[in-house]
Amino acid sequence: MSAPKTLYDKIWDAHVAHEAEDGTCLLYIDRHLVHEVTSAQAFEGLRIAGRKVRAPHKTIAVPDHNVPTTLDRADPATMTEESRIQVNALDTNAKEFGVHYYPVSDVRQGIVHIVGPEQGWTLPGMTVVCGDSHTATHGAFGALAHGIGTSEVEHVLATQTLIQKKSKNMKVEITGKLKPGVTAKDITLAVIGETGTAGGTGYVIEYCGEAIRDLSMEGRMTVCNMAIEGGARAGLIAPDETTFAYCKGRPNAPKGADWDAALENWKTLYTDEGAEFDLVVTLKGEDIQPVVTWGTSPEDVLPITATVPSADDFEGGKVAAAQRSLDYMGLTPGQKLTDIAIDTVFIGSCTNGRIEDLRAAAEILKGKKIKDGLRAMVVPGSGLVRAQAEEEGLADIFKDAGFEWRMAGCSMCLAMNPDQLAEHERCASTSNRNFEGRQGYKGRTHLVSPAMAAAAAITGKLTDVRTLT
Amino acid sequence: MEKYEKLTGIAAPMPLVNIDTDMIIPKVFLKSIARTGFGKNLFDEMRFNRDGTEIPDFVLNKPQYRDASILIAGDNFGCGSSREHAPWAIADFGIKCIISTSFADIFFNNSFKNGILPIVMPQEVVDVLMQDAEKGANARMTVDLESQIVTTSDGEEFSFEVDAFKKHCLLNGLDDIGLTYQKIDAIDAFEAEQAAKAPWL
Numbered sequence: 180m181s182a183p184k185t186l187y188d189k190i191w192d193a194h195v196a197h198e199a200e201d202g203t204c205l206l207y208i209d210r211h212l213v214h215e216v217t218s219a220q221a222f223e224g225l226r227i228a229g230r231k232v233r234a235p236h237k238t239i240a241v242p243d244h245n246v247p248t249t250l251d252r253a254d255p256a257t258m259t260e261e262s263r264i265q266v267n268a269l270d271t272n273a274k275e276f277g278v279h280y281y282p283v284s285d286v287r288q289g290i291v292h293i294v295g296p297e298q299g300w301t302l303p304g305m306t307v308v309c310g311d312s313h314t315a316t317h318g319a320f321g322a323l324a325h326g327i328g329t330s331e332v333e334h335v336l337a338t339q340t341l342i343q344k345k346s347k348n349m350k351v352e353i354t355g356k357l358k359p360g361v362t363a364k365d366i367t368l369a370v371i372g373e374t375g376t377a378g379g380t381g382y383v384i385e386y387c388g389e390a391i392r393d394l395s396m397e398g399r400m401t402v403c404n405m406a407i408e409g410g411a412r413a414g415l416i417a418p419d420e421t422t423f424a425y426c427k428g429r430p431n432a433p434k435g436a437d438w439d440a441a442l443e444n445w446k447t448l449y450t451d452e453g454a455e456f457d458l459v460v461t462l463k464g465e466d467i468q469p470v471v472t473w474g475t476s477p478e479d480v481l482p483i484t485a486t487v488p489s490a491d492d493f494e495g496g497k498v499a500a501a502q503r504s505l506d507y508m509g510l511t512p513g514q515k516l517t518d519i520a521i522d523t524v525f526i527g528s529c530t531n532g533r534i535e536d537l538r539a540a541a542e543i544l545k546g547k548k549i550k551d552g553l554r555a556m557v558v559p560g561s562g563l564v565r566a567q568a569e570e571e572g573l574a575d576i577f578k579d580a581g582f583e584w585r586m587a588g589c590s591m592c593l594a595m596n597p598d599q600l601a602e603h604e605r606c607a608s609t610s611n612r613n614f615e616g617r618q619g620y621k622g623r624t625h626l627v628s629p630a631m632a633a634a635a636a637i638t639g640k641l642t643d644v645r646t647l648t
Numbered sequence: 649m650e651k652y653e654k655l656t657g658i659a660a661p662m663p664l665v666n667i668d669t670d671m672i673i674p675k676v677f678l679k680s681i682a683r684t685g686f687g688k689n690l691f692d693e694m695r696f697n698r699d700g701t702e703i704p705d706f707v708l709n710k711p712q713y714r715d716a717s718i719l720i721a722g723d724n725f726g727c728g729s730s731r732e733h734a735p736w737a738i739a740d741f742g743i744k745c746i747i748s749t750s751f752a753d754i755f756f757n758n759s760f761k762n763g764i765l766p767i768v769m770p771q772e773v774v775d776v777l778m779q780d781a782e783k784g785a786n787a788r789m790t791v792d793l794e795s796q797i798v799t800t801s802d803g804e805e806f807s808f809e810v811d812a813f814k815k816h817c818l819l820n821g822l823d824d825i826g827l828t829y830q831k832i833d834a835i836d837a838f839e840a841e842q843a844a845k846a847p848w849l
C-alpha cells in the first residue's frame with residue numbers, strides 16, 4: 180500500500196505534468212480565471228510572441244475590479260478613461276483569444292471568485308489559478324487554487340501549466356460547534372489572529388474539523404478566501420455531500436455518466452488516515468467570538484468585546500507597526516471597540532458577497548433603519564446573487580433600512596472604481612483587507628462579518644451582533 | 649530578460665514589518681495596461697503627499713537613498729495581492745535585490761520573473777544588514793548571486809540560499825515560457841491521459 184497522503188498531496192500528484200530533478204514541477208492547470216487588472220500585459224505578451232491560448236475552453240474571463248456598481252453603469256461615462264481602457268482590453272482579448280467571457284452586460288457577470296463556483300467552473304480535485312490572490316476561495320471545493328502574477332498568467336495562457344515547487348502541509352482544525360452569532364468570517368479571522376499574516380507562508384492549509392464540516396459552501400468559501408491573508412499559498416477543504424450538492428446541476432458541472440464518474444473520483448479526495456502534516460493548528464469552535472480588526476493588518480484581530488491595544492502589548496518589529504496602525508486608524512489604546520463610531524458600511528466582496536452573506540445581514544436589518552447620516556451599501560458578488568436576493572425579498576429589506584442596492588463587482592473592497600472612502604472615513608467592511616489606503620486614501624477599515632456589518636449599520640458603531648438579537 | 653549581474657549599490661533600510669502590495673503600489677496605479685513606468689509611483693502614499701510633494705522622512709526621498717538598488721526590509725515583505733505591478737514598480741525604480749526575514753509567496757515568485765532577487769536571511773543577519781544600510785550612501789553593499797554571498801560595506805560576508813532553478817533563470821536571463829515549451833511533449837501527454845481518465849475536466 181502506498182504511503183498515506185494529504186488531500187493536497189493527492190491533488191498535486193494528479194497534476195504533475197513534468198518533474199525536474201530538483202523538484203521543480205510543471206503543474207497542469209484545469210481552470211484559469213482571468214480579470215481585467217492583471218491580464219492585459221499577459222495577453223499583450225502572447226500577441227507580441229505570436230502565441231495562442233493553449234486551452235481557451237478552460238479559460239474564463241470576467242471584468243470585476245474596475246466596473247462601476249451604480250445602476251447607470253451601462254453608460255460609459257460612469258467609468259474613468261483608464262478603467263474603460265482596461266475593461267475594453269479584456270473585452271478585446273477575450274474575443275480575440277476565444278476564451279469564455281461574461282461581459283458587464285451579462286447577468287452572470289460578477290466577482291471572478293463568485294462567478295467561477297456559481298457557473299460550475301470550479302469543481303473538486305481541480306487545479307485553479309487566477310491573477311488574483313483571493314483565488315484561494317476555490318479551495319472550498321477541495322480544488323487546489325492559487326493566486327498568480329501576470330507573468331504566470333501569461334505562462335498559463337501559453338502552456339496551461341505553472342512552474343511550481345510543492346508547498347508544505349498545514350492542518351487547521353476547528354473542533355466542535357460555533358456559538359450563536361459566530362460565522363465563517365469570524366473563524367477565518369480568528370485563525371489569522373492566531374497564526375499571523377506570515378504564519379502560513381510556504382504552506383497549503385487544509386481546514387477541517389466539525390465546525391468546518393458544518394459550514395455551507397458559502398461559508399467554506401469565506402474561510403478559504405482569507406487563507407492568503409494568513410500567508411498560505413492555498414486553503415483547502417475536503418469535498419463532501421455539501422460540496423457535491425452545490426455542484427450538481429451547475430451550468431458547467433458534468434452531467435449524466437460524466438457526473439457519476441466525477442463523483443466517484445471526488446469521493447477519494449480526503450486526507451488519508453495517518454498522513455503527516457508539517458504543522459497543525461487547532462482552535463475550539465466554541466472559543467471563537469465575533470471579531471473585528473482594529474489595525475491595518477488582517478492579523479490585528481480582537482473579539483468585539485475587547486479594547487484597543489497599545490503598541491507596548493507587542494514585541495519586536497510589531498511594536499512600530501502597531502503604533503503606525505493606531506495612528507493611521509485614529510484609535511486610542513484602552514478604548515472599547517464597541518465605542519468606535521463608523522461612517523460607512525460595506526457589504527460585499529469575494530469574501531462575503533454571496534447569497535448567504537446577504538441573508539445573514541438582512542436577518543439583522545429586517546424592520547430596522549440604519550443610523551442617520553451613515554453611508555451603507557450592499558454590492559452583491561454577482562448579477563445572479565443580486566437577482567436571487569431580489570427574489571427572496573432581501574433587496575427590499577436593505578433598501579428599506581437605508582442601504583444602497585448596487586450592481587455586482589469588487590467595488591469598495593479595493594476601491595478601484597468610484598466606490599471609495601474619503602480621508603479618515605471609517606468603514607465596517609465585510610471585505611478581506613484592512614491595509615492602509617485599501618478602501619480609499621487614508622480611509623480606515625474594520626473587517627467584520629456580514630451580520631456584524633449590519634449591526635454596525637444600525638447603531639453607527641462597531642457592535643456586538645449578539646447584543647442586538 | 650536581462651542577465652542578473654553581480655550587484656554593488658546603496659541599500660535602503662525599511663524595518664517596517666508586513667509591507668504590503670498596497671503600500672508598494674497603490675491600486676490607483678494599476679490601471680495601466682503597460683508593464684513599465686510604475687517606478688515613479690513606488691510606495692506612492694508613503695513617499696508623496698496628496699499634492700505631489702515629497703514626504704522628506706520617507707527613506708527613498710532622503711538624498712542618500714534616492715539611488716538605492718537594494719532594500720533591507722522587515723518581516724513578511726510583499727504580503728497582500730498578486731499584483732505584479734509591485735515588482736514592476738520596484739524594478740522600474742532601480743531596486744534589484746530585497747533582503748528580509750520572510751516574503752509573501754506570490755510576491756517572491758513574481759520578483760524572480762522581473763529581475764529582482766529576494767533574499768531570505770535570519771533575523772540576526774537582517775539586523776546587521778539593516779545597521780549597515782543605515783550608514784547611508786557611502787556604505788555600499790554587494791550581492792553576488794553566482795557565489796550566493798552578500799557583503800556589507802565593512803567586508804562582512806553572509807551566504808544565502810536560493811532555489812537552483814530560479815538562480816539559473818535569473819543568471820541567464822531565461823524566459824519561463826520558452827523553457828516550458830521545451831517540455832511541451834510532457835504537457836501533451838498529460839493532457840491526453842487526463843482527457844481519457846477525467847473527461848469532465
Ligand code: SF4
Pocket residue numbers: 243244290291292311313528529530588589592593610611
Ligand atoms: S472582491 Fe476584493 S479581494 Fe475579491 S477579487 Fe475583488 S478586489 Fe480582490
